[in-house]
Amino acid sequence: MMNMKAYIALIIGALSISTSAIFVKFTDAPSSVIAFYRLFxxxxxxxxxxxxxxxxxxxxxxxxDWAFAVLSGALLAFHFILWFESLRYTSVASSVVLVTLQPIFAFVGGFFFFKEKITMSEWVSALLAILGSVVISWGDFRVSGEALYGDMLALIACAMVTGYWLVGQHLRKQFSLIAYTYIVYGIASIVLGGYVALFRYSFFSYDRDDWLYFILLAVIPTLFGHSLFNWAMKWVNAAMVSMAILLEPIGAIILAYIWLDEKVYLSQAIGSFFIIVGIGAYMFGKHVKRIKKNSCV
Structure with missing residues (x-):
């Protein structure tokens, strides 16, 4: 029953973080400033x-524990920094495709660091969901000499956020959601604040609408998005969280259609179908494995 609640939390969390791209698109503030105020x-x-x-x-x-907390917060901060910086050099689509490799990083990291076994069906489910994300972004995907640097930054950002989930699952199982997220978000905001100061971006010269979107980013994709993922991590592993995050493009497509009047293309519908099937198959496989494990006890 608790695992079902965790799956529901992951779905709500994925829909919540889908608003992030929309809010970022509504503000002209530098990316690092947006990330800083989102966590601050x-x-x-x-x-x-x-x-x-x-x-x-x-x-x-x-x-x-403190070392893990500092590492988790720093990984989250540098994920934002590298992810936003990658968008200066490569297309959004290219960056999104690379970031959707999170489940693979999570599977490999979970195997080597936590001895988590991954079945062939789980690999197939993950690759199916990743394929869906690639299909969604394929029309704008590009890899060129000019974009290679940005692509590498996006790939490192992907590894960083996967590390954040892997490290976080150790602490989350020991401490409450509020204690864990408060400390990790606090550390990440300090790192981001240092980055903003280092590159001499303004902390205050933004209009009223920008401040509104900073607050909305803090409440919806962070407190309702990332925090729900962190809540669920007490019952599921980082690989499951990484799989759920692949629902973000679907939510973003729907919200862009509603709020930005953007068209929905056939490739997006097909890609969304693959993502839903892949994640559904992964969750079902996990559920069956848990039932078999409990029946053997």
Whole structure:
């Protein structure tokens, strides 16, 4: 029953992070500034609850826990930095295709670091979902000498966010959602703030609409998106989270159609079908494996 709730949380989380691209498109602020305020405001909103109910959990954290928290926060921050920077050199489609390799990174990382076994059916399900994402982006995909640097940045960003989920699943199983996300988001916002200051971007010269979208980014794709993924990680692994994130392009297509009047093309519909089938097959396989495991106990 709890795993079913975790799957529902992953679906809602994926739909929530789908709003990210829309809100980013509505603001003209530098990408690193957007990322900084996205996490900074999330931390601000969480502070009262953390201070009242969860600050005592930090006393239970040892040096290893803090090291994992710092690493997780830094990986999340550099994912944003490298992901946004990649878009300066390569197409959005190319970058999206590369970032959708998250499940493969998660499968490999889970196998080597956590001894998680991946069945052939799970590999096929993941590759089917990745194929769907490639189909969605294929019309604008490009790989050229000029874009190669951006493609490499996107690939590293993909590895960074997968590392964030892999490291995070260790801590999330030990500490509450609020304590874990508050600390990790806080560390990530400090890293991003340092990046903004280093490159001398303004922290304040933005209009009212920009501030509104900063706040919306903190609330919807971060507190309802990333935080729901982190909540679910107590019952599912990083590979399952990475698979669920592949639903983001579908949500973004629907929202772009509603809010930006963008057309929905046949390739997008076909790609979305592959993603849904791939993720559905993966979840079903996990459910069957769990039933067999419990029946043997």
């Amino acid at each position: 405001f999330a931390v601000v909103f969480m502070t009262p609850l953390f201070a009242v109910r969860h600050v005592k959990e930090t006393k239970l954290m040892n040096k290893k």
